[in-house]
Amino acid sequence: MSRILVYCGFRHAPEISLPAVGVNAAPVQVAAFDNLSLLWSEVEWPFDPQRMQKSAVEFHEVVHQVFKQTAVIPFRLLSVFDDQQAFTAFVVENRQRFLEDLNRLRDVVQMECVIYTKPSETPVDRSSGKAYLEQKAVALRSSEASVQATQDALAHLSREVRVREGKNGTRIFVLVERGCENNFRQAVTAVPIPTHLSRRMSGPWPAAEFLSEQVKMPQIDGVAGAK
Amino acid sequence: MGHGRRTLLSLMPNDFETLETLGGEDEVSLLEILDHVLNSGVVIHGSLVISLAGVDLVYLGLNVVLASVETALSNLQIEEKRRQK
Numbered sequence: 001m002s003r004i005l006v007y008c009g010f011r012h013a014p015e016i017s018l019p020a021v022g023v024n025a026a027p028v029q030v031a032a033f034d035n036l037s038l039l040w041s042e043v044e045w046p047f048d049p050q051r052m053q054k055s056a057v058e059f060h061e062v063v064h065q066v067f068k069q070t071a072v073i074p075f076r077l078l079s080v081f082d083d084q085q086a087f088t089a090f091v092v093e094n095r096q097r098f099l100e101d102l103n104r105l106r107d108v109v110q111m112e113c114v115i116y117t118k119p120s121e122t123p124v125d126r127s128s129g130k131a132y133l134e135q136k137a138v139a140l141r142s143s144e145a146s147v148q149a150t151q152d153a154l155a156h157l158s159r160e161v162r163v164r165e166g167k168n169g170t171r172i173f174v175l176v177e178r179g180c181e182n183n184f185r186q187a188v189t190a191v192p193i194p195t196h197l198s199r200r201m202s203g204p205w206p207a208a209e210f211l212s213e214q215v216k217m218p219q220i221d222g223v224a225g226a227k
Numbered sequence: 228m229g230h231g232r233r234t235l236l237s238l239m240p241n242d243f244e245t246l247e248t249l250g251g252e253d254e255v256s257l258l259e260i261l262d263h264v265l266n267s268g269v270v271i272h273g274s275l276v277i278s279l280a281g282v283d284l285v286y287l288g289l290n291v292v293l294a295s296v297e298t299a300l301s302n303l304q305i306e307e308k309r310r311q312k
Contacts, residue, residue: 074268208267
């Protein structure tokens, strides 16, 4: 059984070089709709779970080859269309929104910083429930202060910021101008961090966190879409 | 671009080695790649990734839950620490 796997959308430009092969060595094809181009492959479905990591890297490589050259809207790896008809209907329905987002995000990239508590740094105080909660409150306040200090240090670089709490730490997403990635790293590194906390930076990534909601989770009227 | 670039796939046996993807300066781990390709970007309506109480559940095939992304990532991080010891 085959499905249509879509990698990303971007504004068409003849000078953009495109990858030849994608996930599982499938040829990468281009669907062009006016100014909007999308890369896709026909793939065997479902994916072999044993090969999932390799597929993820191959998918990432396709998206990033284009992203190195221009702004892209990435799709998620496990989103597929039943057939080309469903894919075409989806693009026709959503083309304008995609182009608006690509225009809004054309000169920016997404940088990220995760601030998290080092698991083994502070032994958990189990002497009483109160002590445990107090310890957690202190750690939380400390983490919040570091997140705020990081945001403040990035204010001059940030086009937009989103902060998300997760069980693996606080994740700060920052839109910065393409070419300012090192300024981001330097600004973050300059912020002191308490010994019980750690941080990790990554990027540049496509600005997926900053896509409009209608692009992130588009509706497809009258189309079965993916299963 | 391309200076100092290594082939991602050639590094697959060591899943958590830091990978260079965009030239010599930008580094990213497999963990982050997995997180982004599974958890960021366009979700097609009715597609395989749904969100429940803030946790994305990854579905493959006939509504079989393989793993939540966050749980999978936590497990990968634990594994990474083991390998580093």
